[in-house]
Amino acid sequence: xxxxxxxxxxxxxxxxxxxxxGQLMARAATRAGYHLLVNQDYMSRIRGGHNFFxxxxxxxxxxxxxxxxxxxxxxxxxxxxxxxxxxxxxxIVIAGEALDTAGLNALRVPFKxxxxxxxxxNVVALGVLGAAVCGDVTIxxxxxxxxxxxxxDTVVQANLDxxxxxxxxxxxQEFDFSCIAxxxxxxxxxxxxxxxxxxxxxxxxxxxxxxxxxxxxPATTVPITLIAKxxxxxxxxxxxxxxxxxxxxxxxxxxxxxxxLVATSGGGFALMTEGVSLAGVSETPLVVVVAQRPGPxxxxxxxxEQADLNLVLHAGHGEFPRAVFSPGxxxxxxxxxxxxxxLAEQYQTPMFVLTDQFLADSYRAxxxxxxxxxxxxxxxxxxxxxxxxxxxLTDDGVSPRVVPGFAEVLVRADSHEHDEQGRITxxxxxxxxxNVKRLxxxxxxxxxxxxxxxxxxxxxxxxxxxxxxxxxxxxxxxxEAAERLNAKGLTRTAVLHFSQVYPLRxxxxxxxxxxxxxxxxxxxxxTAQFARLxxxxxxxxxxxxxxxxxxRPLSPGYVLKGLESII
Amino acid sequence: MIxxxxxxxxxxxxxxxxxxxxxxxxxxxxxxxxxxxPHRVMISSGIGQAAKAPHYMHCHMFNGLHxxxxxxxxxxxxxxxEMTVICESGDGCVYGEGGNHFLAAIRRNMDITLLxxxxxxxxxxxxxxxxxxxxGHVTKTxxxxxxxxxxxxxxxxxxxxxxxxxxxxxxxxxxxTEMIVQAVNHPGFSLVDIFQPCVSFNKVxxxxxxxxxxxxxxxxxxxxxxxxxxxADEFGERIPLGVLYRGERPVLATPEPLARHRYAAxxxxxxxxxxx
Ligand SMILES: Cc1ncc(C[n+]2csc(CCOP(=O)(O)OP(=O)(O)O)c2C)c(N)n1
Ligand code: SF4
Ligand SMILES: [Mg+2]
Numbered sequence: 047x048x049x050x051x052x053x054x055x056x057x058x059x060x061x062x063x064x065x066x067x068g069q070l071m072a073r074a075a076t077r078a079g080y081h082l083l084v085n086q087d088y089m090s091r092i093r094g095g096h097n098f099f100x101x102x103x104x105x106x107x108x109x110x111x112x113x114x115x116x117x118x119x120x121x122x123x124x125x126x127x128x129x130x131x132x133x134x135x136x137x138i139v140i141a142g143e144a145l146d147t148a149g150l151n152a153l154r155v156p157f158k159x160x161x162x163x164x165x166x167x168n169v170v171a172l173g174v175l176g177a178a179v180c181g182d183v184t185i186x187x188x189x190x191x192x193x194x195x196x197x198x199d200t201v202v203q204a205n206l207d208x209x210x211x212x213x214x215x216x217x218x219q220e221f222d223f224s225c226i227a228x229x230x231x232x233x234x235x236x237x238x239x240x241x242x243x244x245x246x247x248x249x250x251x252x253x254x255x256x257x258x259x260x261x262x263x264p265a266t267t268v269p270i271t272l273i274a275k276x277x278x279x280x281x282x283x284x285x286x287x288x289x290x291x292x293x294x295x296x297x298x299x300x301x302x303x304x305x306x307l308v309a310t311s312g313g314g315f316a317l318m319t320e321g322v323s324l325a326g327v328s329e330t331p332l333v334v335v336v337a338q339r340p341g342p343x344x345x346x347x348x349x350x351e352q353a354d355l356n357l358v359l360h361a362g363h364g365e366f367p368r369a370v371f372s373p374g375x376x377x378x379x380x381x382x383x384x385x386x387x388x389l390a391e392q393y394q395t396p397m398f399v400l401t402d403q404f405l406a407d408s409y410r411a412x413x414x415x416x417x418x419x420x421x422x423x424x425x426x427x428x429x430x431x432x433x434x435x436x437x438x439l440t441d442d443g444v445s446p447r448v449v450p451g452f453a454e455v456l457v458r459a460d461s462h463e464h465d466e467q468g469r470i471t472x473x474x475x476x477x478x479x480x481n482v483k484r485l486x487x488x489x490x491x492x493x494x495x496x497x498x499x500x501x502x503x504x505x506x507x508x509x510x511x512x513x514x515x516x517x518x519x520x521x522x523x524x525x526e527a528a529e530r531l532n533a534k535g536l537t538r539t540a541v542l543h544f545s546q547v548y549p550l551r552x553x554x555x556x557x558x559x560x561x562x563x564x565x566x567x568x569x570x571x572x573t574a575q576f577a578r579l580x581x582x583x584x585x586x587x588x589x590x591x592x593x594x595x596x597x598r599p600l601s602p603g604y605v606l607k608g609l610e611s612i613i
Numbered sequence: 614m615i616x617x618x619x620x621x622x623x624x625x626x627x628x629x630x631x632x633x634x635x636x637x638x639x640x641x642x643x644x645x646x647x648x649x650x651p652h653r654v655m656i657s658s659g660i661g662q663a664a665k666a667p668h669y670m671h672c673h674m675f676n677g678l679h680x681x682x683x684x685x686x687x688x689x690x691x692x693x694x695e696m697t698v699i700c701e702s703g704d705g706c707v708y709g710e711g712g713n714h715f716l717a718a719i720r721r722n723m724d725i726t727l728l729x730x731x732x733x734x735x736x737x738x739x740x741x742x743x744x745x746x747x748x749g750h751v752t753k754t755x756x757x758x759x760x761x762x763x764x765x766x767x768x769x770x771x772x773x774x775x776x777x778x779x780x781x782x783x784x785x786x787x788x789x790t791e792m793i794v795q796a797v798n799h800p801g802f803s804l805v806d807i808f809q810p811c812v813s814f815n816k817v818x819x820x821x822x823x824x825x826x827x828x829x830x831x832x833x834x835x836x837x838x839x840x841x842x843x844x845a846d847e848f849g850e851r852i853p854l855g856v857l858y859r860g861e862r863p864v865l866a867t868p869e870p871l872a873r874h875r876y877a878a879x880x881x882x883x884x885x886x887x888x889x
Contacts, residue, residue, distance in 0.1 A: 235889060237885060237888035237889055238888060243888070247884065247888075250876065253874075253875065253876065256691065256871060275884045275887070279877075279880050279884075280868075280874050280876075282691050282867050284687075284691065286684065286717070287716070287717035288713060290681065290684070291681075291683075291684040291713070291717065292684075294677060294681040294684035294685050295684040295685065295688035295691070296688060298657060298684065298686060298692070299689065300692075301675050301685075301688075301689065301692075302655065302688070302689040302696070302870075303692050303693060303870060303872025304691070304692040304872070306692075321678070321681075324681075328677070414885055417878065417881055417885070418878075426872070449872045450652070450673035450696070451652070451655070451673070451693050451870065454650075454652045455652070456651060456672065457673050457674075458676075459674065460668075460675075461677050461678055
C-alpha cells in the first residue's frame with residue numbers, strides 16, 4: 047500500500063508558540079477527517095533551544111512517526127539547519143522572508159506584512175500551513191473562535207482576520223506542492239488527545255476522584271488533565287510536598303473510599319516505592335501511572351525511553367501481587383487505565399500503567415471512547431456483618447473491603463504483618479497464612495491477564511519468518527516496519543505486542559514465539575528488559591534485539607535499519 | 614453518651630511504666646468526652662512504639678509507614694471530611710522521617726489533630742537520638758553526645774502560625790485530656806506535642822525531669838502570637854504546658870465523602886466532547 051500520509055514538522059525555539067500552532071493544526075486535521083500521529087520533541091527549557099512538533103497525517107491510519115519531512119514550518123534559522131537533511135523530495139518549506147532558504151522549495155512568508163504584531167505570527171504560520179496543505183479555512187476559523195472565545199470578540203476577530211489574510215496570501219503565491227489526499231468519506235466524529243489525556247479520561251470514566259502528585263515531566267499532564275476536567279465535577283486533588291507524600295495520601299484517601307491515582311516518572315516513582323509496598327500489604331487499591339523518561343537519575347527530562355520496566359516490576363519490598371499495563375496506543379491508554387481501576391479494587395493491590403514521554407505527548411485522532419460500553423468497575427462495600435475482619439482468609443485471597451465511616455464496623459488496615467482483624471502479630475503460622483492469602487490474589491489477576499496482540503501475516507495463520515516482540519509505545523514503529531518488510535515480499539514478518547507486561551501467561555503467546563523463524567525484541571532501552579522478563583518467566587530466550595536509547599522514539603526506519611544486521 | 618469502655622482495653626507491647634499508657638488513656642477519655650463513637654474516628658499512625666497506640670483501642674485505623682502518618686491522615690480527611698481524623702506517632706516519626714510532611718501539613722491546614730508522643734528518643738529501635746533529643750545526650754549511636762541542636766516542634770508550629778499549638782505531659786493526664794479535646798474541637802490543623810517519658814531508653818528526660826520543669830501556663834493569651842512565640846521557645850528550667858497558640862486561618866476542606874461521589878454520564882460525555 048503506498049504511503050498516503052504527509053509529515054508536517056514545525057520547528058523553532060521554546061517560547062515561540064510552536065506547540066500552539068501544532069495543536070491547532072492537528073485538531074483541524076482531526077476535524078477534517080484525517081488520521082494523525084504527533085511527536086513532540088522539546089528541550090527541558092522554557093525559552094530558546096530547539097523544539098519541534100511533528101504531525102504525520104493522512105487519509106489512512108497512521109501508526110508511527112516518520113523520518114522524512116514533507117511540509118516544514120521553520121520559525122527560526124537553526125530549525126532549517128537541523129532538519130535540512132530530512133526533507134523529502136518535493137518537500138515545501140514555510141519560513142519567514144528573513145530566513146535563508148536558498149536552494150529549498152520555499153514559501154517565504156512576509157510575517158510583518160500579514161500581521162504587524164509579533165503576537166499573531168504563529169497564527170500567520172498556522173494560516174499559511176493550513177492553506178499550503180489545501181486545508182479548509184472554515185475549520186481553522188471555528189477553532190480560533192473556540193480557542194480565543196474567552197478573550198472576547200475583538201481578539202477573536204483579530205485572529206480570524208490574520209488567518210484569512212494568510213490563506214489569501216498563499217492563494218496568490220506560485221509554489222510547487224501537491225495537496226494531501228482527501229480524507230476518507232464519513233470518518234465520523236473523532237477526538238484528538240494525547241496519551242496522558244487519555245489516561246486521565248480513562249481514570250475519570252472509572253470514577254477516579256482523587257489525585258495527589260508532585261510535578262515531574264512527562265507525567266504532569268495526567269494530573270493537569272484530571273484537575274482541568276475532573277475538579278469541576280468533584281475530583282479532589284493535591285500537589286503534595288513530595289512523591290512520598292503523594293502516594294501515602296492517595297493510599298489514605300483510597301482506604302477512606304476515594305478512587306485514587308498517582309502519576310509520576312522514574313525518579314518520583316523511586317521515591318514512591320515504599321508506598322507501593324504499603325499498598326500491597328495493607329491491601330489498598332491504588333493506580334500508579336509511570337510515564338518513563340531516560341534515566342538514570344535525572345536523565346533527560348523531556349525525552350523518551352522504556353527503561354523503567356524492571357523498576358516497576360520489582361518496586362516495593364516484600365512479596366505481593368501486581369499487574370503492569372503498557373498501552374501501545376492512545377485508545378489503550380484510556381481502556382487500560384479504566385481496567386486498572388477495576389482490578390485495583392477487585393484485587394486490592396497496586397496496579398501500574400507504564401507509558402513514556404513519546405506516547406504521553408503524542409496526539410492522535412481517535413473515535414470517541416464508548417462510555418456506555420465500558421465494563422462496570424468493582425466497588426468496595428459500605429458495611430458488613432459483624433464480626434468484620436478486614437483481612438479475612440478466603441478461597442481466592444480477596445477479603446471483602448469495607449470503606450470506614452458509613453456503618454459501625456471498624457476497619458483496621460496495617461503495614462505490619464497482621465492477623466485477620468488487622469492487628470500486629472508476629473505469629474509464624476499467621477504470617478504464612480496472610481502472605482499466602484495476599485499472593486493468592488495473583489491467581490485471579492492471572493486469569494484476568496490481557497494476552498498480547500498478534501499481528502500476523504494474513505488469515506492463513508502461517509508461521510512468520512520474523513516476529514517483532516514489543517510492548518508499550520513501540521507498537522506503531524513495529525507494525526509499520528513489518529508492513530514495509532512484508533510489502534517487499536522477502537521476510538514474512540509478524541508483530542507480537544504486549545499491552546500488559548505483567549503477569550505473563552505463557553499459553554497466550556508461546557506458540558507465536560516458538561513457531562517463528564526468528565524473534566527480535568524491539569524496545570526503547572539498552573538491555574532488552576522485556577525480552578529478559580519473557581526469558582525469566584517462560585524460558586524462551588530472544589536472541590536478537592533492536593534497541594533505542596538515545597532519548598528519541600522508535601521509528602519504522604530505525605527498526606528496519608536495526609534489523610538489517612540481524613536478519 | 615459515649616463511655617470510655619466503648620474504646621476497649623487491649624494487651625499492649627509497651628514496657629511497664631511507659632508514658633504511652635496514660636497517653637492512650639487520655640486519648641480514649643477525650644474521645645468519650647467529645648461524645649465520638651469509635652466508628653466516627655479514623656486514626657492514622659506511623660511506625661514506632663507510639664504508633665502502635667491505635668492497635669490498642671477500638672477505632673478505624675490505618676497503621677502505615679514510618680514517617681508517613683500525616684500524608685495518610687490528610688488523604689483520609691480529603692476522602693471523608695465528615696470523619697474525625699487523628700494522626701498519632703512518635704517524635705522520630707513525625708519530626709524526623711516525616712519532617713517535610715509536618716511543615717506541609719501545617720501549611721495546608723486541614724481539620725486534623727496531630728498527637729506526637731514526644732519521648733525525645735527513638736524508642737522502638739532502642740534508644741538512638743531523635744530530632745527532639747537534646748544536644749549532648751549520649752546514646753549508643755551518638756557516643757559523643759547528640760551532635761545537633763534539638764528541634765523545637767512547638768516553636769516551629771507557632772512560627773508557621775499553625776492554628777492550634779499545645780504542649781502537654783503524660784504526668785498531667787487531666788490537662789492532657791483537656792488539650793486533646795480542645796485540639797479535636799479546633800477547626801483546622803492542631804498539634805499537641807506530648808511529653809511521654811520512655812522508661813527504657815531515655816534516662817535523661819525522665820518522668821521526674823519533666824515533672825520538675827513542666828508548668829501549665831496561666832494568664833497567657835494564646836491569640837497573642839508574640840507571647841506564644843516566647844513561650845514556645847522556653848525549654849529548660851521551665852517548660853510551659855498548655856495551649857501556646859491559637860489562630861484562625863482558612864481550612865482546606867473537601868465537600869463530601871468521595872466514597873459516595875459518582876460522575877454523571879452526561880458530564881463525562883461532555884468532557885470527551887471537549888476533545889473533539
Ligand atoms: C523507613 C524506615 N526507617 C527506619 C525504620 C526503623 N524505625 C522504626 S521506629 C523508629 C524510630 C521510632 O522513634 P519514634 O518515632 O520517636 O517512636 P517511639 O518508638 O519513640 O515511640 C525507627 C528508626 C522503619 N521502620 N522504617
Ligand atoms: S521503649 Fe520506651 S517508649 Fe517504648 S514502650 Fe518502652 S518505655 Fe515506652
Ligand atoms: Mg520517640
